[in-house]
Structure formats: structure tokens, C-alpha cells
Amino acid sequence: MRTFLIALMCLAAGPALAEPSLIVLARHAERAEDGTKDPSISAAGQARAQALAEAxxxxxxxxxxxxxxxxTHQTAGPLLTAQGLSPKVFTIKPGAMPVHLQEVAAAVRELDGTVLIVGHSNTLAPLVNALGGxxxxxxxxxxxxxxxxxxxxAEGRRLVQARYGAVDPAPEGACQ
Structure with a gap:
């Protein structure tokens, strides 16, 4: 009986398995074309970032x-400020996209509540899949x-696609 009680206490004291109640993945807002590899968001992007915070x-x-x-940080900025949050930042290393996707997916699986991921045109679709979608x-x-x-x-990883902010131009080619 004593062994059973010790085992039960160890289980109760162990970390609870966290899982997000909702995962939201958003494309970053429009960037300013300033010729750099790391541009800020444009005025239209700032409006979109506000729309994301509102949504x-x-x-x-x-x-x-x-x-x-x-x-990505600037797109999340208005929401971060309104909610008093700080982002968890992941560096995308050149040529290491699969590693990046797995690192983000593993980090998300350990969180609880609602998780917002702000990503890029080439990361969001693969992240949906890496997260079980x-x-x-x-x-x-x-x-x-x-x-x-x-x-x-636990609920079967249902996916809903939605839009936020201003309407995008019509897609060109085999992308959405």
C-alpha cells in the first residue's frame, strides 16, 4: 500500500501535460520594401497588425x-501590448526549415491556452501539417x-481557415 501511495504522489507532483486549447497561425503583415533582408511592416501592415489584435x-x-x-514581431505587436505578453522568438536558420518547423511544433505542444504563431508564406502551411493538421x-x-x-x-485537430484585415489581391499561380 505504501508503494502505491508513493507512486500516486509522484504522479500527482509530476508536470501536467499541457496542450493548447486553440492554435492560431497568422501570416505576418505587409512589409515595407526597403531593400533589406529584415524590413519592418508598412503602413498597410500596421493597419493589418491592429486588425489582428482586434480579431x-x-x-x-x-x-x-x-x-x-x-x-513577425511587429505583426504581433499590438496584441502583445494589449495583452501584456512577450513573444517566444525562434530563429530560422538558412537551410534548416525542417528543424525550425519541428522546434516550433514541439514548443507549441508544451503550451496551454490559446497560442498565436505569426509566420511567413513559406512556414505557415508546413506548420499546420507539423502540428498534426x-x-x-x-x-x-x-x-x-x-x-x-x-x-x-484530443479533439481531432480540426482546422478552420479564415482571413483578417484588408482583402488580398487575387492569387497568382498554385498558391492561396
Whole structure:
């Protein structure tokens, strides 16, 4: 009996398995064309960042993940400020996209509550899949309004695609 009680106490004292109640993936807002590799967001991007904060103000966002690029942090900025949060920043290393995707997916799986991930046209669709969602069509370089909402894995990882902010131009080619 004593062994059983010790085992039960160890289980109770162990870390609870966290899982997000909702994962929101958003494409970063429009960037300013300034000739650099790490541009800020443009005036249109600032308006879109405000629209994202407005769209998610009641979503209970507890965690925000961005990349090291300014445009992802600036897109999340109004929400970060409104919610008093700091982002968890992941660096995308050249040629290491699969590693980046797995690192972000592993970090998300350890969080709870609502998680916002602000990413790029080439990271959001693969992240949906890395998080257990379906294969999603690649995003166009000119599309900035994409939002993907994913339910917990325990509920079957349902995916809803939505839009935020201003309307994007019509897609060109085999992207969305």
C-alpha cells in the first residue's frame, strides 16, 4: 500500500501535460520594401497588425510565437501590448526549415491556452501539417490575410481557415 501511495504522489507532483486549447497561425503583415533582408511592416501592415489584435482580443491568447524577423514581431505587436505578453522568438536558420518547423511544433505542444504563431508564406502551411493538421496549400507571397485556427489534438485537430484585415489581391499561380 505504501508503494502505491508513493507512486500516486509522484504522479500527482509530476508536470501536467499541457496542450493548447486553440492554435492560431497568422501570416505576418505587409512589409515595407526597403531593400533589406529584415524590413519592418508598412503602413498597410500596421493597419493589418491592429486588425489582428482586434480579431483576437477576446481569444484568450496566452502565448505568442514569432520568428526573429521584425515583421513577425511587429505583426504581433499590438496584441502583445494589449495583452501584456512577450513573444517566444525562434530563429530560422538558412537551410534548416525542417528543424525550425519541428522546434516550433514541439514548443507549441508544451503550451496551454490559446497560442498565436505569426509566420511567413513559406512556414505557415508546413506548420499546420507539423502540428498534426492537414496538408494546406502554400501561401502566395502577396497574401497577408491568412489565419488558420486549429483545435486540440484530443479533439481531432480540426482546422478552420479564415482571413483578417484588408482583402488580398487575387492569387497568382498554385498558391492561396
Amino acid at each position: 483576437l482580443k477576446s481569444a484568450g491568447v496566452r502565448h505568442v510565437i514569432t520568428t526573429h524577423y521584425r515583421r 492537414p496538408v494546406v496549400q502554400e501561401l502566395c507571397e502577396t497574401s497577408f490575410s491568412h489565419l488558420f485556427l486549429m483545435t486540440p489534438a
